[in-house]
Amino acid sequence: MGDNDPVYQMLKDIVGEDFVSNRQEERYIYSRVPSGTRIGDFRYLVLPKTVGEVREVVKLAGTNHIPIVPMGGGLSLSDLTVPIKGGIVMDMKRMDRVLEVHEQSRWVLIEPGVTIGKLIAYLNKNYPRLRISVPDAPPSATMCGNVLISGSGHLSKYGFHSDMINGLEVVLYTGEVCKLGSGSISPYWFSRGPLPDLSGLFINWCGCTGIVTKLSIKLYPKHQFRELVIFKIEEPGSIPDAIQIITATGLMEDILIFAMKPERSHNPTTLLLLFITADSEKEMKLKKNLFENIFSDYRCNGRRILYKPNDLFPGKLIHDMMAEPKNGLEDTVDAKKGGGVGSIGAIFSLEKVPLAFKKGLEISEKYQFTGPLYTIRNIGLGHSMVMGILYPFNRADEKSIDIMKKALEEAMEMVYEGSGVPWKVSIDKQEKTMKKMDPGTCDLITRIKHAMDPQGIFNPGNWDKSTG
Amino acid sequence: MRWTPRGSLTPATGINPPVNTSGNDVVMNKEDHIKAALESIVGRDSLWIRDEYSTRYYEIAPVSTEAIQAVVKFANRKNITVFHGKGSHFSQPQSISNHHAIVLRLSKMKKITAVNETSRYAIVEPGVTHQELTGCLDAHYPLLQHCLSPDSPGDTILDTALGCGTNSLSTLYGNTDDMVQGLEVVLPDGSIGKIGSCCISRLWFANHALPDLKGLFLNWHGTTGIITKLSLRLFCRFDFNDLIIYTFKDHQMIPGVIEKVTHLEMADMVTIIGKELPTYLEGMIIIALHLSGTTQEVLDLKKEVFKNLFKNHKKVMVKDCLSKDMRNAIFTGADSLDKKDKASIDSFDCLMPLEIIPAAWRQGIKIIHTHPCKYLFDFFVEDHGHRIFGKFTYVSPGCAAGLSSPVQSIRKELRAMILDLGGIPRDLSEGNQKDLVQKMDPVTAGLANKIRHVLDANRIMNPDKWRIFHNR
Numbered sequence: 001m002g003d004n005d006p007v008y009q010m011l012k013d014i015v016g017e018d019f020v021s022n023r024q025e026e027r028y029i030y031s032r033v034p035s036g037t038r039i040g041d042f043r044y045l046v047l048p049k050t051v052g053e054v055r056e057v058v059k060l061a062g063t064n065h066i067p068i069v070p071m072g073g074g075l076s077l078s079d080l081t082v083p084i085k086g087g088i089v090m091d092m093k094r095m096d097r098v099l100e101v102h103e104q105s106r107w108v109l110i111e112p113g114v115t116i117g118k119l120i121a122y123l124n125k126n127y128p129r130l131r132i133s134v135p136d137a138p139p140s141a142t143m144c145g146n147v148l149i150s151g152s153g154h155l156s157k158y159g160f161h162s163d164m165i166n167g168l169e170v171v172l173y174t175g176e177v178c179k180l181g182s183g184s185i186s187p188y189w190f191s192r193g194p195l196p197d198l199s200g201l202f203i204n205w206c207g208c209t210g211i212v213t214k215l216s217i218k219l220y221p222k223h224q225f226r227e228l229v230i231f232k233i234e235e236p237g238s239i240p241d242a243i244q245i246i247t248a249t250g251l252m253e254d255i256l257i258f259a260m261k262p263e264r265s266h267n268p269t270t271l272l273l274l275f276i277t278a279d280s281e282k283e284m285k286l287k288k289n290l291f292e293n294i295f296s297d298y299r300c301n302g303r304r305i306l307y308k309p310n311d312l313f314p315g316k317l318i319h320d321m322m323a324e325p326k327n328g329l330e331d332t333v334d335a336k337k338g339g340g341v342g343s344i345g346a347i348f349s350l351e352k353v354p355l356a357f358k359k360g361l362e363i364s365e366k367y368q369f370t371g372p373l374y375t376i377r378n379i380g381l382g383h384s385m386v387m388g389i390l391y392p393f394n395r396a397d398e399k400s401i402d403i404m405k406k407a408l409e410e411a412m413e414m415v416y417e418g419s420g421v422p423w424k425v426s427i428d429k430q431e432k433t434m435k436k437m438d439p440g441t442c443d444l445i446t447r448i449k450h451a452m453d454p455q456g457i458f459n460p461g462n463w464d465k466s467t468g
Numbered sequence: 469m470r471w472t473p474r475g476s477l478t479p480a481t482g483i484n485p486p487v488n489t490s491g492n493d494v495v496m497n498k499e500d501h502i503k504a505a506l507e508s509i510v511g512r513d514s515l516w517i518r519d520e521y522s523t524r525y526y527e528i529a530p531v532s533t534e535a536i537q538a539v540v541k542f543a544n545r546k547n548i549t550v551f552h553g554k555g556s557h558f559s560q561p562q563s564i565s566n567h568h569a570i571v572l573r574l575s576k577m578k579k580i581t582a583v584n585e586t587s588r589y590a591i592v593e594p595g596v597t598h599q600e601l602t603g604c605l606d607a608h609y610p611l612l613q614h615c616l617s618p619d620s621p622g623d624t625i626l627d628t629a630l631g632c633g634t635n636s637l638s639t640l641y642g643n644t645d646d647m648v649q650g651l652e653v654v655l656p657d658g659s660i661g662k663i664g665s666c667c668i669s670r671l672w673f674a675n676h677a678l679p680d681l682k683g684l685f686l687n688w689h690g691t692t693g694i695i696t697k698l699s700l701r702l703f704c705r706f707d708f709n710d711l712i713i714y715t716f717k718d719h720q721m722i723p724g725v726i727e728k729v730t731h732l733e734m735a736d737m738v739t740i741i742g743k744e745l746p747t748y749l750e751g752m753i754i755i756a757l758h759l760s761g762t763t764q765e766v767l768d769l770k771k772e773v774f775k776n777l778f779k780n781h782k783k784v785m786v787k788d789c790l791s792k793d794m795r796n797a798i799f800t801g802a803d804s805l806d807k808k809d810k811a812s813i814d815s816f817d818c819l820m821p822l823e824i825i826p827a828a829w830r831q832g833i834k835i836i837h838t839h840p841c842k843y844l845f846d847f848f849v850e851d852h853g854h855r856i857f858g859k860f861t862y863v864s865p866g867c868a869a870g871l872s873s874p875v876q877s878i879r880k881e882l883r884a885m886i887l888d889l890g891g892i893p894r895d896l897s898e899g900n901q902k903d904l905v906q907k908m909d910p911v912t913a914g915l916a917n918k919i920r921h922v923l924d925a926n927r928i929m930n931p932d933k934w935r936i937f938h939n940r
Contacts, residue, residue, distance in 0.1 A: 104723045105822040106854055129731065150676040160676045163646065166854070178911040182819070185907045186890040190821040191855045193632035193645065193687050194894055195904075196916050196934065200683025204676070218854050221731040240586055248704040248762045250640070251734075251769075279732065279773075286769050347665065349673035351586040381641075383588055383649065383701050384665075384674040419669040423677040433668065433678070440660045441667040445679050451922040463679055 007064060011046050011088070014056040019047040019094065030089045033076055038426070042069070042083035049094045051169070051177055051213045058211065058457075059175035061088060067460045070207045072112060072145030075138060077343035078426040080149065080206050085460045092142065095213065098122050105190050106130060106219040107166050109183075112144040112212050116325050119143050123219070131222035133161060136375070139325040144215045149424050150204055152386050154254045154275065154324065155220050156379045157247070162203045166190055169214035170202055173453045181216065189216030201452060206462040209452035223277035225284045226253070228322055229291050230310060231272040233257070235303035236357040239376070240350045242272055242305055245294060247381035251287055253277045257376040259357070261364060268361065268373055272305070273321060338394020342404040345423035346415040348385050359414040360389055367391075367407045386423060427461050434465050499524055502548065502568060509538045514576070525551075525569040529576045533652060533660065533696040536572065540694065541658030543570055543928055550656075550928050553627070553690035572694065574626075580604050581697065587673045588612060588702040589649055594626040594695055601625060605702070613705040615647055618737075618848075626695055632687055632819070632894075634848045634857045636758070637703060639730065639738045642851045644700075645686050649675050652697035653685055656924035664699065672699035684919065689896070689933035692923045706736075706760030708767040712774045713787040713798070714755040719829040723822045725755055725784065728777060730853040734770045736760050738849035740856075742829065744842040745863065746797050754798055814875040815861040816882040820891030822853050827889055835881045836862045839874035858891070901934060 011020040021027075022044050032039045043066075048054045061068045067087030074081050074091075083089050096113035101123075110119065116132075117139025123130050133155030135146045146153075150162040158164070167181025167189040180198045183189035192199050201209050233239065239257060246252055253275040261268040274291060278284035295305040310318050320326070348356050353376060364373055375388045389411050393404035412429060415422055422433055434442050442465070449463055456464075506515050506526050514529040530536050543550045552572035577593035580601060584590075590601060598614070599621040605612050615635035617628045628635065629644040641647065650664030650672040661667075663682050664675035675682050684692050714725060722740060729738055737758040744750045757774055761767030771788060778784040790798075820828060825847065836843045844861040862878050883893050883900070887907065893900055905913050920927075920934065 102821065102823065104727050104853070106852060158641070159646070162676065162680065163642075172911070172915070176911045176914075178915055179909045180912060182892055184909040184912040185887075185904060186892060188821040188824075188890045191819055191892070192683075193643070194819060194892060194896060195908075196688045196919075197683030197686040198912065198915060198919070200680035201915075201919070203680035203683075205679045218851070220852065221733060244586070244704075249766055250704075251766065283769070283773055290765065290769070345677075347674045347677055349584070349587040349665075349671045351584075352671075379674070380701065381588065381703060382586075384676075416668075419671045421665045421668055421674060421677045425677065436668055437678075438660075438662040438667040440655070441662050441681070443659065444655070444661045444681060444684075447922055448679070448681070448684075448919070451918060 007060070007066065008044060010060055011044055011057065014060070015046050015048050015053050019049070021045045030071070030074070030091070031083060033074060033079055033082055038079040038082045038084075038428075040083040040086075042067075042086050042089050044088045045091060046088055047091045047094045051095075051171065054090070054095075054171050054211055054213055055175045055177060057088065057090060058171050058173065061457050062173055062175065062455060065455060065457065067457050068211070069459050070112075070211045072142030073115065073138070073140050075141045076145070076149070076424065077341060078149075078345070078424045079428075080424070080426070080462070081459075082427070084427060087457075087460075090211065092144070099214070100189075101127055101130070101219070102188070102190070103127055103130065105188070106221075107190060107216050108132075108219055109189055109214060109216045110143060111214060112142060114143050115139060116141050116143055116146065120324060123222075127219075129222055130219040131155075132217065132219060133158070133164060134324040134326075135161065136326045143217065144212055147215065147217060148203055148212060149206070152377050152379060156254065156377055156386075157250075157252065157381060158220070159380060161217075164218040165199055165203070166192060166216040166218060168199050168202055168212050168216070170210040170212050172210050173455065173457060177213070178210075179214075183216060201448065205449070205452075207459040208449060208462040208464075209458060211458070223279050225278045225281065226322070227276055227284060227288065228310060228318060229274040229276060229288060230308045230313065231274065231295065232306045232308050233270040233272055234306065235300050236270060237354045238298070238300035238303065238305055239272075239353050239357070240382075241298070241300060242295070243350055243378050243382045243385070245298075246274060246291070247378065249290065249294075250381065251276065251290070255378040257374070258372070259374045259376075260372045261361075261370050263370045266365075271308075275322075338392075338396055338400060340393040340395040340401070340404070342391040342393060342408045343424075344389045344391075344408055344411045344415065346387050346389075346418075346420040347379070347423050348387055348415075348418060348420040350382050350385055352418045352420065353385050353387070356387060356414065356418045356420065359418065360387075360411065363407055363410050363414065364391075366410075367403050369407065387420075430463055431465060434463070498568070502526060502546070502570075505542050506539065506570070509535050509542070523569060525571055527571040527573060529573040531576045533654065536654045536694055536696055537658050537660060539570060539572070540654050540656065540928075544657055544926060547926055548928065549931055550694075551930055551932075552694050553630075553930065574624075574694075577696070582672075583609055583612070583702070584671070584673070585609055585612065587671070588704070589673060589699050590614065590702055591650075591672055591697055591699045592625050593697060595624060596626075597622050597624050598628070601700075605705075609702075611705055612702045614700060614702050615641070615644055617644070625700060626698055629698060629700065630686060630688075630690075630695065634850055637736050638848060638850045638857075639735055639852065640733065641701075641703070646851070647701040648682065648686075648698060649673060649701060650697075650699035651682065651685060651695055653693040653695055655693045656926070656929045660696075661693070666699065684923065687896075688920075690930040691920055691933050692929065694929075704762060706762055706767075708761045708764050710759050710767060710771060710788070711790065711795075712757045712759060712771065713790060714757070714778060715752050715785045715787070716783050717751060717753065718783065719753055720826045721783065722753060722755075722825045722829065725778075726822055726825075726849055726853050729755065729757065729774075730849060732773055732777070733852065734759065734773060738853075740825070740847040740849065741798060741845065743844040745844065745865070749797060756798065812864040812875065813861065814879060815859055816879050816886075817894035818858045818860075818882075818886045818891045819894060820856050820858055820886065820889070822849075822856055824889045824891060825856060825858075828858065828886060828891065831885050831889075832860050832882060835885060836860075836878055839878055840864055841874060841878065857894070858886075896934075 133153035
């Protein structure tokens with residue numbers, strides 16, 4: 001088939017025979033994401049190694065009006081890399097070099113295929129005083145993919161990961177290569193300002209405005225000591241207070257709230273996981289004492305926030321929680337033993353979290369989901385909260401899939417009703433979001449998208465009002 | 469620098485032009501038609517007519533988003549240039565289309581429309597100054613503070629936020645633009661865009677998840693729209709504050725010291741100071757750390773950590789108790805010298821990476837000393853040291869204000885030096901934008917021009933800003 005296909009031949013000329021494919025088995029793998037919620041199809045898989053190859057593929061796609069779906073780890077649970085309009089899937093994993101690290105001004109320039117695992121290992125080996133904000137994603141997820149969809153991580157007190165971008169190199173629909181941020185005029189990729197901020201044109205756009213080929217992201221200090229302090233939250237209504245009290249100190253690394261519902265129980269167990277770091281044992285002791293005592297007199301509706309020493313929990317749980325990158329995700333996503341998981345992410349304002357918690361619980365009870373219900377992460381200093389809701393399902397069981405879809409639908413409504421903003425929005429939910437959006441903003445998105453990709457070749461279907 | 473009227477002034481009051489309801493411009497002359505239209509939108513008391521550079525322009529002070537929207541729609545229809553924002557003036561009269569212009573003064577839009585105490589943000593209109601927001605929070609929300617602009621409490625929050633401004637919490641939480649969570653914008657075609665969570669929610673708590681549009685309005689100098697509301701992050705107020713000073717002599721040590729200080733992630737604001745005036749500070753490099761805590765316990769913890777940081781270092785002196793005189797000497801800016809010594813003063817601002825500071829420090833002093841001037845350097849550490857805001861001030865003590873020739877030369881030399889080292893000048897006025905854009909990746913300049921065209925095809929919005937993208 002390949003020999004007679006002129007596009008295939010041209011792709012082969014660009015990236016080499018070993019890095020282009022139209023074989024069915026590879027198309028099967030690349031046509032779906034792990035959640036299994038949506039399946040697409042496409043004609044060609046390419047794996048470029050250089051910016052020049054990306055440019056040539058984009059030019060070829062432009063000339064022949066062929067869609068291109070850029071893909072990092074392909075691990076998004078929101079269908080973001082499912083090729084719904086065919087064309088080319090561009091797997092960026094071969095572009096996996098760590099290009100520059102600036103130890104003093106703390107930034108790293110990477111190619112888009114660099115995985116979270118690789119970057120952590122590279123820094124640990126060569127720059128032990130530096131770290132990234134580690135996402136709650138498998139080590140094989142790419143840093144670039146996570147950052148460009150506003151991922152969150154262990155340093156989200158400094159914002160979403162998209163806030164940590166210093167600059168980008170991007171291939172535009174014309175095949176031109178463009179540098180954004182200080183890297184456009186300086187050898188140092190240290191800042192997005194004071195130039196007009198163009199990096200935003202590629203953040204949360206799901207690859208529909210161009211293909212990112214380099215990314216400069218901020219690094220942060222890595223401290224010698226890192227520990228976990230656990231509190232049990234008896235009353236979900238006390239979550240805003242808990243976040244406010246802790247963030248007022250500014251001394252935490254990360255705050256995660258984790259809720260799970262044991263089988264045959266009406267009430268979830270809700271734990272607040274507080275990560276703290278220090279550079280000396282003395283500093284760590286001071287911080288731990290501060291936080292252990294912080295809720296000693298606290299009551300909300302007569303219920304408390306209780307400090308729970310780590311030795312009350314299984315060692316594996318503590319180990320998994322502390323791991324960077326995260327361990328144990330497979331247990332969560334495979335809770336129904338069918339390998340599928342539906343996911344809804346939303347950003348809420350702090351005061352809306354108790355309501356979202358309650359409504360989410362009602363949905364899970366209605367559809368009889370047990371096990372992990374939510375992860376809720378503080379962003380900034382209580383400025384917003386990211387809530388992740390997971391509904392595991394069995395891919396081989398139609399009924400299970402149907403239940404998951406209904407639950408997702410209701411959870412999505414709960415997000416809108418709770419004045420939340422959907423996070424990592426899948427294609428079908430993008431359409432709904434655009435309909436609910438302020439019309440002026442929706443029109444602006446459409447205008448910018450059209451200007452950036454007039455032929456609609458980049459990851460088509462995303463942020464398109466007419467795609468369901 | 470704020471715009472000041474220089475041309476002749478024609479009061480709008482007392483004139484009652486016929487109202488053109490036919491839409492036929494021939495009935496009235498153009499001036500009358502523009503005046504009548506603007507008057508009907510903002511009222512007589514908020515309209516002034518001025519003549520300058522053979523141009524008639526209409527200065528208006530609208531009080532609502534709807535009024536701005538109506539003005540912009542009218543201007544777009546008639547292809548009339550609209551100037552707004554900090555420093556909007558007629559430096560480039562040739563950029564005004566049809567010899568008419570509208571100057572928007574947003575100083576009447578001064579409402580703080582909401583403060584969310586739980587999620588810690590405030591929504592402000594464009595005329596609200598840092599001082600006014602501080603006053604509001606002091607009076608009604610004593611547990612909250614905002615990121616104060618250190619030099620100019622009278623500046624509007626909007627001006628600081630849109631121009632990458634440094635602030636009192638910059639070292640830990642970034643510049644003021646990093647703290648913007650949402651915008652309401654009147655676009656150049658008169659439509660309204662809501663940016664951030666407010667486009668889909670009644671709450672303005674985040675600027676994420678949806679396609680990022682905030683960047684379309686940051687550092688664009690008002691060329692892409694007029695901001696009419698802005699949501700700014702607030703922070704918990706820290707009632708316990710203190711200061712620690714490190715001093716040393718060798719400027720080569722600056723990056724290493726800053727790296728160590730920012731590694732601890734505990735100082736709200738870190739400033740690097742070097743000055744020849746007063747003379748006893750000459751040659752000394754001062755690192756000032758502003759620390760705070762919600763309790764004395766937290767503050768003590770931070771102080772102890774910083775005091776121990778260079779405990780056994782032979783070249784770094786640590787001081788945590790400063791006399792009032794010493795504090796004044798260190799933190800008094802060039803303005804006071806100006807009054808006292810009749811000095812000629814100017815400064816050059818830039819952003820730079822930490823690693824070029826030693827070269828910039830050394831070369832900056834060398835440039836200033838080739839003229840009869842003294843240096844005062846204030847460098848602000850932003851965002852954990854990811855970038856440094858450098859303020860190179862140069863003073864000619866006793867020099868009459870008219871003798872300003874060295875000033876232009878020093879500024880030019882400093883500018884060339886910073887660009888050469890890899891920093892970026894902050895003064896992005898027309899002339900200065902030129903060499904910056906010349907240095908810029910041409911595709912990037914083309915993309916910026918394209919985006920501007922998408923938003924403002926008629927180029928009516930602040931056309932003297934970032935014009936260079938178009939001309940490149």
